[in-house]
Amino acid sequence: MKFLIPAFAAALAIGTMPQTAMAQSSGTEVDRDGSCPTGFKSKGSSCVSTGGKVAITKIGSCPSGFKSSAKYCVGDSGDYAEVRDGDCPTGLKTSGKYCVK
Numbered sequence: 838m839k840f841l842i843p844a845f846a847a848a849l850a851i852g853t854m855p856q857t858a859m860a861q862s863s864g865t866e867v868d869r870d871g872s873c874p875t876g877f878k879s880k881g882s883s884c885v886s887t888g889g890k891v892a893i894t895k896i897g898s899c900p901s902g903f904k905s906s907a908k909y910c911v912g913d914s915g916d917y918a919e920v921r922d923g924d925c926p927t928g929l930k931t932s933g934k935y936c937v938k
Contacts, residue, residue, distance in 0.1 A: 860919045860921075860922060861894065862893065862917065862918065862920075863892060863893040863903075863912060863916065863917055863918045864893075865885065865886035865889065865891055866883050866884070866885050866886070867892045867893065868882065868884075868894070869882055869884045870894065871907060871908060872907045872908075873907065874892050874907045874908075874909040874911045875907075876888050876906075876911060877890070877892060877909075884909075889913075890911050890912065891912050891916055891917070892906075892909040892910065892911045892912070893910050893912075893918050893920070893935070894908065894909060895908050896920060896935075897933060897934050898933050899933075900932035900933055900934075900935035901932045901937060902916050902918075903937075916938065917929075917938040918935045918936065919936050920934065921934055921935050
């Protein structure tokens, strides 16, 4: 019985650990925060691209290759950016507070 209590406590602690959040990245659909950026239309609580452009929420200045529009940074189809958390992953380079292709 003495073994079951520590094992149960460990299992409970592991089961309640917070999940690691994925880095926010550019996409053809973004959470709406006020007005949608140019080239996007409102759809519920999101903004959806009408022409294949991608957007990411703006944090300070936009990353290279992206242009500011409302509270977003908008890039062309094929552009990619994600919010930087430390070093950028392999294949991406630093651009302000973002990692970009």
